[in-house]
Amino acid sequence: MATNPGTSRLIVPAQRGRRSVPLSYTLLDGEAARPALVFLHGLFGCKTNFNSIAKALARQTGRRVLTVDARNHGDSPHSPDMSYEAMSQDLQDLLSQLGLGPCVLIGHSMGGKTAMLLALQRPELVERLIAVDISPVNTTSSSDFPAYMAAMKTIDIPDKVSRSSARKLADKQLSSLIQDMAVRQFLLTNLVEVDGRFVWRVNLDALAQHVNKILAFPPRQESYPGPTLFLLGGNSEFVPPSHHPEIRRLFPVAQIQTVPDAGHWIHADRPQDFMAAIRGFLA
Known part of the structure; x- marks a missing residue:
C-alpha cells in the first residue's frame, strides 16, 4: 500500500x-x-x-x-x-x-x-x-513544439501583478499563436513567480537550442x-x-x-x- x-x-x-x-x-x-x-x-x-x-x-x-x-x-x-x-x-x-x-x-x-x-x-x-x-x-513532422517555444519567448508580463492576472495576460498573448486552449493551459503550468516577476520555469533557451535533438x-x-x-x-x-x-x-x-x-x-x-x-x- x-x-x-x-x-x-x-x-x-x-x-x-x-x-x-x-x-x-x-x-x-x-x-x-x-x-x-x-x-x-x-x-x-x-x-x-x-x-x-x-x-x-x-x-x-x-x-x-x-x-x-x-x-x-x-x-x-x-x-x-x-x-x-x-x-x-x-x-x-x-x-x-x-x-x-x-x-x-x-x-x-x-x-x-x-x-x-x-x-x-x-x-x-x-x-x-x-x-x-x-x-x-x-x-518533427507531427510536432508543433518549435512554434510553442517561439510563442512562449514573446510573453511580456509587467512586474508585481497577481498570479491570476499574469496567467490571463500570458494566455492572451499566447492565444494569437496557439489556438488550442488545452495546449495553452498546459504550457501555462510552467509560469512561476520568482522575486515578484513571472517567468517560465522550464529552461526555454536550452530547449529551443536543442529542439531538433529533442524531436x-x-x-x-x-x-x-x-x-x-x-x-x-x-x-x-x-x-x-x-x-x-x-x-x-x-x-x-x-x-x-x-x-x-x-x-x-x-x-x-x-x-x-x-x-x-x-x-x-x-x-
Whole structure:
C-alpha cells in the first residue's frame, strides 16, 4: 500500500564523462520486492502531471511509484545539455541511488524517448518498458513544439501583478499563436513567480537550442529484449504506421496498443484507459 510521498533532490556524482544533474522526484512507497513504476513526463511537462495516476496505481498495484522532473523542467536543475544521453544518465544515477532497478519505465513523448534509450543502453535496469505516444523515430513532422517555444519567448508580463492576472495576460498573448486552449493551459503550468516577476520555469533557451535533438532519437544498433508496450493515442499522429518497422527492430517483442478518443497526452485525455492499459501490461 502506498504511503508517504518523499520529495527530494539528490546529489549524484558525474559518471562516464557526462555530468548528471540531481533530479527532483517524488517516491510513493510500496512493496520493495516488486519492480517500481517510474514515470517520465514529456516536453514542457513535470512530475506532477502524473500525481493522481501515480497515487491510484500505487494503491491499485501495491508497488512503489516514482515520478521525476527531467533536467530543465519542473524543480530539477537547469543545464545547457539537453541530449537524450544526458537525460538517460540523470535517470540511471537516480535509479542507482534509490535502489530502484530493475524497474518498469513509463515515458510519455520526450520521456518515452529517454526511457527507450535507457532500456537500449542498460537493459538490466528495465524490467519492462511503456512508451506513451512516441517512437524511436524523428517526430518533427507531427510536432508543433518549435512554434510553442517561439510563442512562449514573446510573453511580456509587467512586474508585481497577481498570479491570476499574469496567467490571463500570458494566455492572451499566447492565444494569437496557439489556438488550442488545452495546449495553452498546459504550457501555462510552467509560469512561476520568482522575486515578484513571472517567468517560465522550464529552461526555454536550452530547449529551443536543442529542439531538433529533442524531436529526433539517437541512432542505435542494439535492441531491448524485454517486454515493451507502445501505447498510442487514437487521435494522435505522432506514431504513424511508417514508424512500426523501427519500433520492431529496436524492440522486437513490442506490443502496439491504441487508446481510442485520446490525443498525444493520453494520460490527461483518458486517465482510466491509460491506467487500465498499464495494469493489463503488468499482469
